[in-house]
Amino acid sequence: MAVEVVMPKLGMSMKEGTVSYWNKHVGDVVNKGELLAGISSEKIETDLEAPVDGTLLEIAVQEGNGVPPGTPICFIGNPDEKLATLVTPQTEAAENMGTNVEEETTSIQDTSNEKQSIKASPIAKKMAEKAGLNLEQIKGSGPNGRITKEDVLHAIEKRKKQKLEQEQPVNTHDPRSVNKTTISGMRKVIATRMQESLLHSAQLTINMKADVTDLIHLQKSLREELQDESKLSLNDFISRAVVLTLMKHKNMNSALINDAIESFEHVHLGIAVALENGLVVPVVRHAETCSLLELSKTIKTLAKQARAGQLTTEQISGSTFTITNLGSYGVEHFTPILNTPETGILGVGAVTETPVFVGEELQRRSILPLSLTFDHRVLDGAPAAEFLKSIKQLLEKPYQILLSQS
Template sequence: MAIEVVMPKLGMSMKEGTVSFWNKHVGETVNKGELLAGISSEKIETDLEAPVDGTLIEIAVQEGNGVPPGTPICFIGNPDEKIASPVCQQTEAVEKRGEDEAAGTNGVRKSASNQGMSNEKQSIKVSPVAKKMAEKAGLKLEQLKGSGPNGRITKEDVLQAIEEEKNQKLEQESSAVNQDPGSVNKTHVSGMRKVIATRMQESLLHSAQLTINMKADVTDLIRLQKSLCEELQDEIRLSLNDFIARAVVLTLKKHKNMNSALINDAIESYKHVHLGIAVALEKGLVVPVVRHAEACSLLELSKTIKSHGKQARAGQLTTEQMSGSTFTITNLAFYGVEHFTPILNTPESGILGVGAATDTPVFVGEELQRRSILPLSLTFDHRVLDGAPAAEFLKSIKQLLEKPYLLLL
């Protein structure tokens, strides 16, 4: 008997999962534990293993399509086994519906004669003006979708169809001029990439984002970091990002207006700091969350950040571990980037972008010294707070980074 493989539930809040790719084709033999497909939900990517030995006899959900958890996505059984899969059932329903529509009132199917085709055309509801316009433009009425009463094709429907056809021709001509068809490789956007694309676009559309920049002298901080690493080398290696995270948490406790969100025309301020730390993966970006970060010491914060980063790279994060953040940090220092414009992880009101520290000659009093300067970029939601309080928030982070001993308290 065929075994149905269903869409797994990757988290308590998961409503839909997407088949990112199939590793097997219909008719191929699969072994228990072998990679069968890639599954994604929200920002989670995971592998789906075959639960039994057998033959993949039916794929019910194609690549790029999403279905609720528990929905059959494929069937494994014997090579010659036949099943009534959702795909077959859907096909049968469509075919039966077509047969019913083709049948007369006495249940006898009409032949595809010229008379039948003529009757089909006559059944199309269209205004005289729209019909004349469509004929002049060379449009087939059966290909037009009517927006009038009972699906009647109107003048506006024809004008829209003409405009769409015109735009399509322009795109094709532009593509033919600018691109060699053989040099274009199209990849269907799905899974994690699709979620990120949607969220970034929604973030820009539904918030008033502004980015301000500031530089912090982290010479003393780097010196303290190296000293602590030597002392704690057997326990944990503190990174510069750990100190920055600690500075952000302490500052959020002081500037509560940044630890907030605008939801349904009301500003919600949070008592706890749930800190999101962006982690870059091969397939996209994920943001694991350090919950109740205000209760963590520097060492505890560092351990949690590293643990979450390790889980993210192994694809082991749950949906719950990537939701509920109140503020996010994204660091591009590894890539040599200095200032950049991070996009809000909505509904949060702020996100801090950290660039690469560079050695710069700086006057300290009358003396020219070599100092390590760290660029910081703060994007905030101007609907929630104005430029002055946002600048005060960023200034407070700068002051903590320039007086690193305060981060140890």
């Protein structure tokens, strides 16, 4: 007597199972335990083994079609066996599912006569429907070309990629009108150092303004008295003020090296010099031992050597603090980047003539913007502000710059 093979129940909540693929054809000999078909529910995919030895007499449910658990999907028996004798078992299975025998039989016959649908697992069908994908345009990678969950995911990603490519602006520039310069030499070194500086330190910039009206008057007076001996610039006074302040605020004259803060007894002052193709920072060593005139002469000599490309490696290394001045370009406040491993760098902006109340009187004053970038890992905002305030005080009382000792 032929045996009906029914759709198994793969879970308590399973209402329908789908034949993913058939591993055997009608008329094939099957052995007990041999792979008969692949079946799936919304959550599970598994193999269906033949329960007995025999011949596959009929396939009742085609690939890709779903039926309730307990529904016969195929019949196994002797080669010459008639399926009419299977009415009772089929009826019993239908009754167990609480369905009408005639309706169930009709359903099976109708299914067998249906046009073969697209082969896809239930999960794949739901995913494709939710994503608005047409299954006919998806190539299946499963057995017999069955569309799997992975195939749908791949189709979704492919559609996303195509959409992004379509949204990207079209480059309408004529390639011949675009000049490309490969970063190399000094520019490459600068780019690398600036990136490393930002990556490996906690940089914060604070700003302050100094009234340098009296300082400018002093500078002009000294120029007239010294005549050709030395042309003291505003930057010379600022540099001297920074050196004096660093000797009092040694926490700024430091560097964080190998998780240890190293404070320096001597000031090796770096002065940024702009070149045609980049930037160099020559170093005034032991700047605390220099008078204002000596500091001015050394800075000018180093700047001249820098522009002539005559600086040695020793002359551009070992600084403990740096000054960078963009005042000649009309820049006011800006954000300097640390010359690591230094703790601080002072940015100097352009002097602007500004009306300021001095007591009850409105006066025209020369205001100098200062920008201090410091490593927040080494010191906090308050001591950094005290350092900048000390520079401001010296610049606003310029005779202290001349009289103070390092």
